[in-house]
Amino acid sequence: MGNRSLGLALAFTIAAGQAGAACRDDRVSLRGDWGSAQFSVEVADDGQERAKGLMHRSEMPKSAGMLFVYDTPRSVAFWMRNTLIPLDMIFADASGVVQKVHSNAVPLDETAIPGGDNIQYVLEINGGLADAMGITAGSQMQHPAVGAAAAWRCDR
Numbered sequence: 001m002g003n004r005s006l007g008l009a010l011a012f013t014i015a016a017g018q019a020g021a022a023c024r025d026d027r028v029s030l031r032g033d034w035g036s037a038q039f040s041v042e043v044a045d046d047g048q049e050r051a052k053g054l055m056h057r058s059e060m061p062k063s064a065g066m067l068f069v070y071d072t073p074r075s076v077a078f079w080m081r082n083t084l085i086p087l088d089m090i091f092a093d094a095s096g097v098v099q100k101v102h103s104n105a106v107p108l109d110e111t112a113i114p115g116g117d118n119i120q121y122v123l124e125i126n127g128g129l130a131d132a133m134g135i136t137a138g139s140q141m142q143h144p145a146v147g148a149a150a151a152w153r154c155d156r
Contacts, residue, residue, distance in 0.1 A: 022154070022155050023142060023143060023144045023154030023155070024144070025043060025143075025144055025145075026040055026041060026042075026043075027039065027040055027041060027143070028041050028065065028067050028123055028141060028142070028143045029141070029142040029143070029152075030090075030098075030123075030135055030139050030140065030141055030142070031139065031140050031142075031152065032098075032134070032135065032136065032138060032139035032140065033134075033138075034133060034134030034135065034136070034139070035133070035134070037133055037135070038063070039063055039064060039065040039123070039125055040061070040063055040064045040065070041064065041065050041066060041067045041123070041143075042064075042065075042066045042067070043066075043067050043069060043145070044066055044067065044068045044069070045068075045069040045145070050068050050070075053066060053068070053078075053083065053124070054066050054083055054085070054087065054124060055081070055082040055083050056082055056083075056084065057083075057084060057085060058084050058085065059085060060085060060126055062126055062129070064125075064126075065123055065124050065125040065126075066123070066124045067121060067122070067123050067143060067145070068121065068122040068123075068124070069120070069121055069145045070119070070120050070121070072094075072120065073093060073094045073117075073118040073119060073120045074117075074118070074119060074120070075114075075115075075116070075117045075118075075119070076091065076114075076115040076116070076119045076122060077112040077113060077114045077115060078105070078112070078113045078115065078122065078124075079109065079110050079111065079112055079113060080105050080106060080107055080108055080109045080110065080113075081108070081110050082108070083105075083107055083108065084107050084108070085107060085126065085127070086104045086105060086106065086107055086126070086127025086128070087104075087105045087124045087125065087126065087127050088101060088102065088103050088104065088105070088124070088125050088126070088127055088128065088129055088130040088131070088135075089101070089102040089105060089113060089115065089122055089123075089124055090122065090123040090124075090125070090130060090135060090139075090141070091115035091116055091119045091121075091122050092119065092120065092121040092122070092123070092141045092146075093118050093119060093120060093121075094118070094120045094146075094147075094149050095146070095149045095150055095151040096121060096140055096141035096142065096143070096146040096150050096151050096152060097138065097139075097140055097141070097151050098135065098136065098137050098138060098139040098140070098141065099115070099116050099118075099119065099137055100115055100116050100137060101130045101131075101135060101136060101137065102115070103127065103128065103130055103131050104127040104128055104131075105127065121141060121143070121145065121146065123141065140152040142154060
């Protein structure tokens with residue numbers, strides 16, 4: 001890991017460590033063997049919001065993302081139609097456990113990116129961050145939308 005990537009990972013880890021286990025609708029926390037991270041998020045929890053996603057945006061702050069929330073677990077596939085920035089897609093099950101990470105989805109590519117079966121949450125962040133930070137399958141996601149079955153519960 002280069003100095004820039006290490007510095008970025010440390011900044012995210014420190015921010016997440018200060019936050020504890022409190023949850024907010026506009027924030028997603030992730031943790032794993034690699035450490036922890038926190039992202040400011042917009043939540044897309046209805047069909048219209050999920051269909052639009054991060055389309056037509058020319059940039060996104062490094063510590064930001066979009067959390068796609070489905071009512072129930074399902075098979076999901078995403079594409080990059082009208083999406084101008086490379087993205088990492090983090091696919092999690094009903095308990096918020098990451099099942100798959102797709103790194104650096106290519107802007108404007110309409111090829112389907114399957115996330116797998118039984119996916120209920122998808123976090124999109126800037127391309128390359130998941131790899132730089134070490135976010136992998138098995139990491140845990142924390143957000144108020146992840147309910148009673150959460151592997152990492154919210155303290156409220």
